[in-house]
Amino acid sequence: MRAKNLSYRKNFMLIISFMVLISISLIVVLLVSYNLTKKVIDNEFSALKVDVLEKTVAPYNTFFQNKIPEISFYQGFLDSASAAKYADTVLKNYSFVEKILFYDAQISNHPVQDGLRTGYFSLGLKSLYQYGRNINSDSTVLFSGKEPGSLSLTSGDEFNKIGLKVASYIENADTTKVLNNDEIFKTFYNIVSNKITYMNVPRREDIKIYQQLMLQKQAPSPYYEQDVFSFELNPYQLSIKNTHPELYQTITIRPLSFESILEKPNLITTEIALPWAFSDYKLYLTSDRSYLDKEVRQRFLPIALGVFAVYIILGVIVFLFNRNLAVNQKLFRLQYDFINNFTHEFKTPVAVIKIAGNNILNATDLDDKDRKRYGKILDEEADKLNDLMNKLLSFTQIETKSIKVNYQEINLEIFSQNIIDAFQLKYPDYEIELNIVNLQTFLTDPVLLSSIFYNLIENAYKYANTGNKHLKISIYKFKKTIVFSFRDKGIGIEASELNNIFKKFYRIQNRYNQQGSVGLGLAFCKELVNFMNGDITAKSKPNKGSVFDVFLPLNK
Numbered sequence: 001m002r003a004k005n006l007s008y009r010k011n012f013m014l015i016i017s018f019m020v021l022i023s024i025s026l027i028v029v030l031l032v033s034y035n036l037t038k039k040v041i042d043n044e045f046s047a048l049k050v051d052v053l054e055k056t057v058a059p060y061n062t063f064f065q066n067k068i069p070e071i072s073f074y075q076g077f078l079d080s081a082s083a084a085k086y087a088d089t090v091l092k093n094y095s096f097v098e099k100i101l102f103y104d105a106q107i108s109n110h111p112v113q114d115g116l117r118t119g120y121f122s123l124g125l126k127s128l129y130q131y132g133r134n135i136n137s138d139s140t141v142l143f144s145g146k147e148p149g150s151l152s153l154t155s156g157d158e159f160n161k162i163g164l165k166v167a168s169y170i171e172n173a174d175t176t177k178v179l180n181n182d183e184i185f186k187t188f189y190n191i192v193s194n195k196i197t198y199m200n201v202p203r204r205e206d207i208k209i210y211q212q213l214m215l216q217k218q219a220p221s222p223y224y225e226q227d228v229f230s231f232e233l234n235p236y237q238l239s240i241k242n243t244h245p246e247l248y249q250t251i252t253i254r255p256l257s258f259e260s261i262l263e264k265p266n267l268i269t270t271e272i273a274l275p276w277a278f279s280d281y282k283l284y285l286t287s288d289r290s291y292l293d294k295e296v297r298q299r300f301l302p303i304a305l306g307v308f309a310v311y312i313i314l315g316v317i318v319f320l321f322n323r324n325l326a327v328n329q330k331l332f333r334l335q336y337d338f339i340n341n342f343t344h345e346f347k348t349p350v351a352v353i354k355i356a357g358n359n360i361l362n363a364t365d366l367d368d369k370d371r372k373r374y375g376k377i378l379d380e381e382a383d384k385l386n387d388l389m390n391k392l393l394s395f396t397q398i399e400t401k402s403i404k405v406n407y408q409e410i411n412l413e414i415f416s417q418n419i420i421d422a423f424q425l426k427y428p429d430y431e432i433e434l435n436i437v438n439l440q441t442f443l444t445d446p447v448l449l450s451s452i453f454y455n456l457i458e459n460a461y462k463y464a465n466t467g468n469k470h471l472k473i474s475i476y477k478f479k480k481t482i483v484f485s486f487r488d489k490g491i492g493i494e495a496s497e498l499n500n501i502f503k504k505f506y507r508i509q510n511r512y513n514q515q516g517s518v519g520l521g522l523a524f525c526k527e528l529v530n531f532m533n534g535d536i537t538a539k540s541k542p543n544k545g546s547v548f549d550v551f552l553p554l555n556k
Contacts (some may be wrong), residue, residue, distance in 0.1 A: 015322055019315070026311045030304060037300045041247070041292055048244050049272045049285050052251060055241035056283065057275060063094045064196070064276065068231070072200040076225035079104070080129055083227070084140070087131035096237040099132040101142075103159050103228035105199075109213045109221045114143070114151040116163040121170065121214035123163045123226070128155055158197045158230045162190045166199060167214070175208045193280045197230040235278040246295045249287040256280050268292060349381035356381075405445045405532060412442050412475055419453045420473075423461070430461055430469045437476040444552065448528050452484070455521045456548050460488035463546075477554070481534070484550040493540035501538060502526040525550075 067090060071078070078086070083102040090097050104127040111117065112124035128143035128151065143151045169187040179187075179201065190197040202210070206224065213221055240251050256273060266289035273282045356374045360366065366374075413436055420432045460471045474485040493501060504523040525548075529536045533553055540546035 015318060019318060022311060022314050026307060029307050033303045033307065034296070034300050037303065038293075038296045041296050041299070044244070045247050045268065045285075045287065045292065046270050048247060049270055049283065051243045052241060052248065052285065053272050053274070053283055055243050056238055057278075058241075059094060060096065060238065060276075060278070063090070063097070067094070068196065068198050068229070069201075071198060071227055071229055074200065074227065075203070076105075076200050076227050078102070078227045080127065080140070083129060083229075084131060090231070091131065091133060095239065096233050096235065097231050098234045098237070099130060099135070099232040101155070101158070101230040101232075102129040102131070103230070104128070105159070105163075105226045105228055106223040107210055107213070107226055108223045109218060110223075113148040114145070114156070116160055116167060118167050118171075119214045120217055121167060121210065123167065125151060125156070125159060128159075158190065158195065159228055162188070162197045162199050162228055165190060170207060170210045170214055173207050173211055175204060175211060178204065191277050194233045194235065194277060195230060196233065196277050197228065199226060199228045202226070233277050235274060235281045238274075238278075240283070246298075247287065247292070248285045249291045250285075252284045252286075253281055254284040256282050258282070258284065264288065266290065349385050352381045353378055405448065407443050408446055409441050409443050410446050410449075412436055412439055415446065415449075416453070416473060416475070419450060419457065423457055427461055427469065429467075431471070432457070433470075433472040435472065435474045437474070439475055439477065439482065442482055442554075445532065448532060449552075452525050452528050452550060455525050456486045456550075459521055460486060460490060460546075464488060464490040478551070480554055481551045482554050484552070486548045486550075487545065488547075489545040492542040492544050492546055493538070494542055495540075498538055498540060502536070 071086070074082070080102070083104075087100045087102070090100060103125055105115070105123060105125050108122050108124070109120045110122055110124070112122045115122060115124035117123075124145075125143065126145045127141065129140050130142050131140060142155055165187055169183070184201055188199045188201050202224075209224070212218070235253050238253060240253070242248055242251055253274070254271075256279070267286055268289060269284065269286045271282045271284050273279060356377045360371075360374050363370070413434070416434055416436070420434060424430055424432060457471060457473075461469055464470070468489050470489045472485075472487045474483070474487070476483055476485075501522050502525075504520065526536055529550055529552070535551045537549050537551075538546060539549075
């Protein structure tokens, strides 16, 4: 029956399934993120045109809300010179204003030829001036009251429109109340496509006078000055502010009735109407699909990097988890081998002691020769058990640092030779050579150092071929250390095994270890040497032998 293979459980399929799952999740998250980013860009393309519109018409709003009402500050007393100065500031600061007409008007109850008369109310025109970038200074006067009846219908059209609105308001005005903004806008502004006409807002007292002039027959009244300005606008001169160049490739101003003809199938368009006097026009915003896709990729890149970072972190976690499983598996095998081998190491001397004990117990007549033989067997096997127990106990003491180095000055030759003599008595076929160079004494812990000697000498004998049990021990100085070199002619160690021989419970797989090795000898040496602030190295060639060098500091 085949023996069950005992090993640490490691589910590779679970790890692979997890990696496949997070890989699929990565792909799904990337696809969803890309599509959501693309949708956000498309939504912004449609929505953020309002920002472009607000920035583009901001100068127009400033002109409409601040610059035009400034006319009322003069209360109708502008003349051609001051009107020209005012027009110059408008033309300089607002490029979309192409031409300005200045109607120097007056209100009275006198009959007028060029103007508007309703009831006894007259709104007449003294002069008409025009100002523009391409208008010569000698062409500014379009009409003069000195030539009655010469006002053209085209020039007087806007004047008559605003005059009718003002006259209608005066007829029904409630002079007990202050004009509100809504009444001002409806009465004193006339806004048509590309043109704004404005009359300065009279004071409430003036409105009362105008109402009396209209409704009551009076003696000829004085003339009351009023100013009317008409601004001709060009929407194409608006400075387009592309506040989102990442979304809008081109922005143009088009007539409201403009219908785009898609010459490019991938062209994306959106539009928004201009306000007030430009209401017949719209902002036309376009981008190629590839242009928007570039912005999608730029915004998607940080998201993708974040997702990949999470994926890499998960991958590292899986790698570390897998590595820990591998370490645990190796540790399990080492511990399993240790238990088996250690049990065997204990079992053999215990069995021998039991057999010897039974023989002594059952013997009816035990002579001196047998008594000495059984006594020797019991003593040797007890030493083996004691050695194993001491080694485990020493490991525990070293790892927990429950012992201290007991420094004593030793004679190196006497110390080494005593250990060599003990081994040669135990193994008569063991040739051990000692070579000490320019050293006599050494300050160290003799108990710990002897443990290192015993383990390395024992290993050299154990892993040597029969008939070639030879070891050379060299002791010499190297810089600030003393070196104990153990060179044997044994079976050697493979290069792949050298990095592991000092690990606890590790055993080299060869025929010398088939009968049981706990795997503590070299690990015990390593722990002892480190505990004594030293180092141990190993060099080896298979079938040639090995060299173990122990380096210990010369000074305490």
